[in-house]
Amino acid sequence: MKELPLASIVLALVTMFCSMAVAFIISGSIIGNVTMIDLDVYGGVTVSRLSNWEVWRLFTCQLVHAKQYHMFYNVLSIVVLGLFMERRIGWTLFLLVWFVAGASGTLYSTLFVSAPWDTGTGASQGVLGLAGFGIVLTVLTQNNRGLVYALLFALIPAFLLDLIFAHYPKPGHVLGLTLGMVMGVFSVGKLKVTTSN
Numbered sequence: 001m002k003e004l005p006l007a008s009i010v011l012a013l014v015t016m017f018c019s020m021a022v023a024f025i026i027s028g029s030i031i032g033n034v035t036m037i038d039l040d041v042y043g044g045v046t047v048s049r050l051s052n053w054e055v056w057r058l059f060t061c062q063l064v065h066a067k068q069y070h071m072f073y074n075v076l077s078i079v080v081l082g083l084f085m086e087r088r089i090g091w092t093l094f095l096l097v098w099f100v101a102g103a104s105g106t107l108y109s110t111l112f113v114s115a116p117w118d119t120g121t122g123a124s125q126g127v128l129g130l131a132g133f134g135i136v137l138t139v140l141t142q143n144n145r146g147l148v149y150a151l152l153f154a155l156i157p158a159f160l161l162d163l164i165f166a167h168y169p170k171p172g173h174v175l176g177l178t179l180g181m182v183m184g185v186f187s188v189g190k191l192k193v194t195t196s197n
Contacts, residue, residue: 007091008082011098012075015123018043018063019071031068036119039064044119045107058103064121074123077154081130084147085137089191094130101129101179109172124158125176131155132180133187140188 020030022042027034036044043060050057065071078098086094105125110118131154138144138151162169 003087005079005082005086005091005094007095008079008086011082011095012078015063015078016071016075018060019065019068022064023068033067036066036117036121039066039121040116040119044121045103046110046115046119047107050107058107059099061106061119061121062098062102062123062126065123066121070122070124073157074127077127078123078130080150080153081127081134084144084150085130085134088137088141089133089187093187097129097133097180097183098126100183101132101176102126104179105129105172105176107172108175109170112171120172125172127154128158128173128176129180129183132177132182133184134180136181136184136188137191140191 022039023032023034024030025042026032026038040046040049043057043064045057045061065074082094089097102123102125105128106120106122109125110120131151134147134151134154138147141147158173159169162173
């Protein structure tokens with residue numbers, strides 16, 4: 001029996017709990033939509049907040065979402081990617097990729113929006129960072145059909161929604177994906193993965 005991807009599951013549960021709790025506090029519903037202005041108080045990240053040394057926001061910004069249905073998709077993507085990646089690369093590298101790509105992509109995304117709507121939130125950038133790492137990982141492995149399906153599950157809807165609503169891939173998403181791929185390239189030599197399911 002395969003090991004459960006515990007870090008992925010815990011990360012998904014923490015994200016779901018935090019996002020739904022904040023939605024309930026703000027809107028009175030655990031699946032209520034909230035505004036970016038609201039999320040500034042509850043852990044969203046902005047350049048001005050970081051300049052005040054509120055660095056904890058680089059973590060918390062990835063746990064809160066404006067739209068809870070989007071959050072459900074993100075947490076499902078974390079678990080699906082974790083099923084095929086976490087035991088191959090280890091839980092520490094998995095979480096490191098999520099944090100670095102997610103925090104960087106989320107902060108970067110705030111540079112393209114004017115105040116007061118420039119609060120960065122959501123797990124999409126971290127998910128895309130994991131997917132970027134997964135793309136590199138597929139090059140190393142054989143029999144990786146499951147990982148390919150997981151990547152398609154994470155990537156296609158994310159970029160399709162970007163094209164539908166923004167008409168271009170969002171800069172934070174592109175940066176998250178790119179950072180994940182770069183981290184994958186630099187980790188390749190340390191990983192001993194040649195086969196997979």
